[in-house]
Each structure stands twice: as C-alpha cells, then as structure tokens.
Amino acid sequence: MKLKSQINDVIKEAFIKAGIEHSPLSVTEATKPEFGDFQFNGAMALSKKLSKNPREIAQLILDNLDLTQMLTKAEIAGPGFINLWLNPLWIAAECKESLLDERLGVEVCANPLKVVVDYSGPNMAKQMHVGHLRSTIIGDTLANLLTFLGDEVIRQNHIGDWGTQFGMLIAYLEETGKDASVSLKDLEQFYKDAKACFDEDVLFSDKARAYVVKIQSGDKHCLQLWEKFIDISLGHCEEVYEKLDVQLTRDDVRAESFYNDDLPKVVEDLHNAGKLTQSEGAQCVFLEDDEIPVIVQKGDGGYLYATTDLAALRYRAQVLDAKRISYVVDARQAGHFKQVFKVAKEAGFVPEDVKLEHIAFGTMMDKGGKPFKTRDGGTVKLIDLLDEAVVKAKETINNKEDYSEEAIETLAKIIGIGAVKYADLSINRESNYIFNWDKMLSFEGNTSLYLQYAYARIQSIFRKHDSEVCGDIIIGDDVEHRLATMLLRFDDVLKRAAVDASPNQITTYLYELGTLFMRFYEQNPILKIGVDEKMKMSRLQLADLTAKTIKQGLEILGIKVVDKL
Numbered sequence: 001m002k003l004k005s006q007i008n009d010v011i012k013e014a015f016i017k018a019g020i021e022h023s024p025l026s027v028t029e030a031t032k033p034e035f036g037d038f039q040f041n042g043a044m045a046l047s048k049k050l051s052k053n054p055r056e057i058a059q060l061i062l063d064n065l066d067l068t069q070m071l072t073k074a075e076i077a078g079p080g081f082i083n084l085w086l087n088p089l090w091i092a093a094e095c096k097e098s099l100l101d102e103r104l105g106v107e108v109c110a111n112p113l114k115v116v117v118d119y120s121g122p123n124m125a126k127q128m129h130v131g132h133l134r135s136t137i138i139g140d141t142l143a144n145l146l147t148f149l150g151d152e153v154i155r156q157n158h159i160g161d162w163g164t165q166f167g168m169l170i171a172y173l174e175e176t177g178k179d180a181s182v183s184l185k186d187l188e189q190f191y192k193d194a195k196a197c198f199d200e201d202v203l204f205s206d207k208a209r210a211y212v213v214k215i216q217s218g219d220k221h222c223l224q225l226w227e228k229f230i231d232i233s234l235g236h237c238e239e240v241y242e243k244l245d246v247q248l249t250r251d252d253v254r255a256e257s258f259y260n261d262d263l264p265k266v267v268e269d270l271h272n273a274g275k276l277t278q279s280e281g282a283q284c285v286f287l288e289d290d291e292i293p294v295i296v297q298k299g300d301g302g303y304l305y306a307t308t309d310l311a312a313l314r315y316r317a318q319v320l321d322a323k324r325i326s327y328v329v330d331a332r333q334a335g336h337f338k339q340v341f342k343v344a345k346e347a348g349f350v351p352e353d354v355k356l357e358h359i360a361f362g363t364m365m366d367k368g369g370k371p372f373k374t375r376d377g378g379t380v381k382l383i384d385l386l387d388e389a390v391v392k393a394k395e396t397i398n399n400k401e402d403y404s405e406e407a408i409e410t411l412a413k414i415i416g417i418g419a420v421k422y423a424d425l426s427i428n429r430e431s432n433y434i435f436n437w438d439k440m441l442s443f444e445g446n447t448s449l450y451l452q453y454a455y456a457r458i459q460s461i462f463r464k465h466d467s468e469v470c471g472d473i474i475i476g477d478d479v480e481h482r483l484a485t486m487l488l489r490f491d492d493v494l495k496r497a498a499v500d501a502s503p504n505q506i507t508t509y510l511y512e513l514g515t516l517f518m519r520f521y522e523q524n525p526i527l528k529i530g531v532d533e534k535m536k537m538s539r540l541q542l543a544d545l546t547a548k549t550i551k552q553g554l555e556i557l558g559i560k561v562v563d564k565l
C-alpha cells in the first residue's frame with residue numbers, strides 16, 4: 001500500500017488524458033486540514049515548458065482527474081496547487097485490507113538489494129563506551145528496517161582488534177603473571193594500568209613493541225594470548241548487545257584482523273592501478289581536490305585504518321556482492337569515508353553502481369551541552385548506563401502493587417532500554433544529541449513510553465471487549481479520517497526512512513500516529529454503552545490497526561511493547 005505512488009498514478013492518468021507530458025510526479029502531505037489530505041504542486045514547474053499559467057495547467061489536470069474512486073474532491077489553490085481529498089470509503093477499505101495483512105499493507109520492495117550495514121565497531125582494547133551506543137542503535141535499526149522491507153541484509157561488526165595496544169596488553173599480562181580471564185574482568189582498569197606502564201617505563205614499552213612484531217609475525221604463544229584477549233573483550237560487548245537487545249552476534253564480526261592478509265595486496269593493486277605516490281617514505285594516494293592524501297602504508301611497512309577499510313570495501317563489494325554498503329559511524333570520520341570511498345571506486349575495488357554511504361551521526365552530549373562524561377571526567381561505560389536506565393525505569397513504574405518482582409524487572413528493562421534507544425533514534429541523527437534521563441523517561445512527548453502507553457491502552461480495550469470483531473471500517477468523522485489516512489502512510493514512511501537511513505522519520509510518524517489516536521479515543525468512545533454496534537466494530541478495528549502499526553514500528557526500532565503499563 002504505497003499511498004503516495006497510488007495518488008501519483010491517478011494524477012498521471014489525468015496528465016495522459018489531458019494530453020500533457022509528465023515528468024516524475026510527487027504529491028506531498030497537506031500541511032493543514034483545510035488543504036485536504038495531499039497536495040500536488042507540479043503545475044508550477046510545467047508552466048514555462050507549456051507556456052501556460054500554472055493555474056490553467058492545474059485546471060486542465062483537474063478536469064481530467066478521476067474523482068470517483070480513490071479521490072473524492074480536488075481544488076486548485078494559490079498559484080496552482082491542487083489540493084486533494086481521499087475518498088473515505090476507499091480509505092476504509094484499504095485500512096481493512098491492511099488489518100488483514102500480516103505486513104500491515106507494507107509491500108516488500110520491488111528491487112531488493114544485498115546490503116552491508118557496518119555498525120557498532122567497538123575497539124577491543126577498551127570497554128565499550130557511550131560513543132559506540134549511537135552506532136549500535138542506529139545501525140541495528142537500519143538493518144531491521146531494510147530486512148523488513150525485503151533487502152538481504154548482512155550485518156558487519158568491524159571491531160578494532162589489531163594494533164600496537166595489543167602488544168602493550170600482552171606485555172602487561174606477562175609482567176603481572178596473572179591469568180587473562182581474571183585480570184580482564186575489569187577491562188577498563190586493566191587497560192589503564194597497562195597504558196600507565198607503557199607511558200612511564202621504557203623497558204616495558206620496548207617489550208610491548210616487540211610483542212606487536214611477534215603478533216604480526218604469527219608467533220603462536222602471542223597469537224593465543226591475543227585471541228583470548230579478543231574473546232574476553234568481545235564477551236563484554238556481547239553483554240552490552242544483549243542488554244541493548246540488538247541483533248548482532250559473533251557471526252557478524254568481521255574484525256580488522258580479518259583483512260590482514262589482504263593488505264599487501266591492496267597496496268600492490270593500488271600501485272598497479274597507478275594510484276600510489278611515495279611521500280616521506282609512506283605510500284599514499286593523492287586525490288583530486290584533497291590536500292591530505294590517504295596513507296595506505298607507513299614508512300616502517302605498517303598498514304593503517306584506511307588500508308583495512310579499503311580491503312573491507314573490496315571484500316564487501318566483490319565477495320559479499322553487496323550493492324549498497326552503509327557505514328554507521330560517528331560524523332567525525334566523514335573525511336575518512338569520503339576518501340576511502342573515492343579511492344575504492346577509482347581503483348576499481350568497488351563497481352560504479354554500488355552505493356557507498358556514510359550514515360553519520362553526531363556526538364552524545366550531557367544536559368549542559370558538553371560531551372557525555374562521568375562526574376570525574378571519565379568516559380561513561382555503556383553497561384553502567386544501561387543498568388542505570390533500568391533502575392530509573394523502575395522508579396517510573398514503582399507503584400505497580402499487583403506486579404511480581406520479576407514482572408517489574410522485565411517491564412523496567414523493556415521501558416528503560418526502549419527509552420534510551422528511542423531518544424537516540426528520534427532526533428535527526430546528524431545533530432549532536434543531548435542525553436536527558438527525565439525527558440526520555442517521560443510519558444509525555446515524543447518518547448517510547450508515550451507509544452508503549454498508547455499500545456497498552458489499546459490492549460486494555462481488547463481485554464474488556466473479548467468477543468469477535470467484524471464488519472466494515474467506517475470513516476465517521478474528521479479525526480477518524482485523519483487517523484485512517486495516517487495508518488495508510490506507514491509504507492511510504494518506512495520506504496523513505498530506508499532511503500534516507502533516517503530512523504527519526506519513523507519516530508516522528510509513530511508519535512503523530514499516537515497523538516492522533518489519543519485524540520480519536522477521547523472524541524470517539526468505543527466501548528461506551530449507547531455506541532452504535534457498527535461504529536463500535538469499526539473503531540475497534542481502527543484501534544487494532546493503530547496498535548499493530550505502533551508495535552511493528554517499534555519492533556523495527558528494536559523496542560518492545562507491553563500489554564499492560
């Protein structure tokens with residue numbers, strides 16, 4: 001049920017009947033109820049080409065517009081807009097159809113693609129911190145969304161598991177003579193202590209460097225320690241994924257080290273493609289309009305972050321055969337991605353028709369607008385933040401006397417984690433994001449709790465009404481008309497959000513839907529005595545479709561609903 005394209009089709013027909021050639025058409029949602037449901041503003045653009053005034057063109061289209069089925073009324077407005085009203089009977093029938101469809105009328109996309117979504121990407125040397133939160137949440141949503149729309153999604157967790165810091169950690173393990181599994185329990189502390197030794201003790205730092213060489217040359221003992229270290233470290237991340245309820249598993253890990261063997265080949269192929277220039281001992285690719293070159297190999301032979309990303313790009317395009325590759329990474333890496341994308345295409349690592357995109361997001365800030373830190377200035381550990389979310393959620397719902405302890409715990413998890421995710425997803429991802437507990441855990445405003453509450457409210461209606469729901473949907477008044485139209489927009493909203501990789505288009509939609517439902521529910525009683533049986537059945541179905549849409553929308557965002565709140 002692609003609402004807009006269906007309206008476009010009706011207009012297209014009018015163009016054909018009027019004998020006017022049309023370019024791609026696109027209607028927009030009307031901004032005010034008095035402008036109808038949708039608005040067409042294509043007449044203005046045609047004015048020059050047809051040397052007619054736009055209102056005249058609009059009149060021509062209007063004269064040929066079919067107002068007997070989907071549309072019921074059309075009016076010319078302003079300089080040449082056409083305001084369009086949907087036919088309530090048509091809306092009602094479409095809603096009924098959506099309700100009977102388990103995909104709620106959302107069609108699988110016509111040209112499904114193989115898509116790689118690169119997200120989370122924590123570095124193994126440290127515990128995950130809030131900086132990785134946004135990538136994990138936004139990336140998981142994007143992957144869920146594309147999967148729902150029918151794309152074949154390959155999740156890739158490009159973890160940082162290679163580099164000098166690992167020599168340092170191994171040296172520290174050896175030094176302290178401790179068992180790896182014990183000392184890595186508190187990874188953050190372990191890393192800090194190792195780093196302190198590295199910075200202060202020359203003997204130690206020499207030793208650490210020697211270990212790096214050993215790991216790189218494949219020394220068995222060192223590799224074993226390194227593997228163990230990664231294993232434990234990744235275990236910490238998985239704890240976070242589990243709490244966060246995201247879909248990443250170990251199978252999705254394609255660590256930086258996965259590409260190690262390919263790095264010399266990347267450099268060689270760049271050389272053969274005539275892309276390399278030696279500069280101050282390093283191998284570089286100079287790009288047009290860019291002063292800073294991409295360094296792919298240092299003077300000492302070491303490879304860099306960009307080299308690994310070039311190898312990963314090639315692997316994703318050529319081995320995984322992806323047609324869209326989306327990197328959900330901090331906006332501060334925009335320069336890096338712009339460069340590697342360009343090099344990969346110019347060197348022929350990635351075919352021209354593959355879409356490469358950096359899904360950038362802003363920094364997480366505290367209430368005062370400063371980068372998010374603990375009280376003593378340290379980075380906030382993700383796991384602590386998520387635990388705090390659950391504690392705070394419990395405070396919000398603590399007056400539930402009829403709930404068991406266990407039920408409250410489950411509920412608090414759903415609400416707390418949902419709030420953290422929703423708050424992040426509901427802002428324009430490129431803006432910096434102000435983290436605010438009170439706002440995200442509020443029942444009012446554009447929050448997950450507001451939607452979970454709306455959902456639960458509808459479920460409570462169905463607990464009171466437990467007999468069969470049947471009959472037609474009837475659009476009785478303006479608010480029902482608007483609610484039903486909003487429900488039919490779900491497909492369009494998801495498709496747009498997928499193209500733009502913008503989860504906040506989904507949250508904005510869900511919030512508008514929730515608000516409309518609340519208004520509908522206030523104005524139009526459902527189970528009250530005296531309500532006409534047919535209207536009752538119709539309203540129950542509109543409520544049901546609203547609940548299902550909220551549930552499906554939140555599910556794409558990785559957020560659960562509850563039946564009672």
Ligand code: ARG
Pocket residue numbers: 118120121122123158159160309312327329
């Ligand atoms: N580990 C990187 C970081 O924390 C993120 C990795 C993103 N993915 C990529 N293919 N570069 O900055």
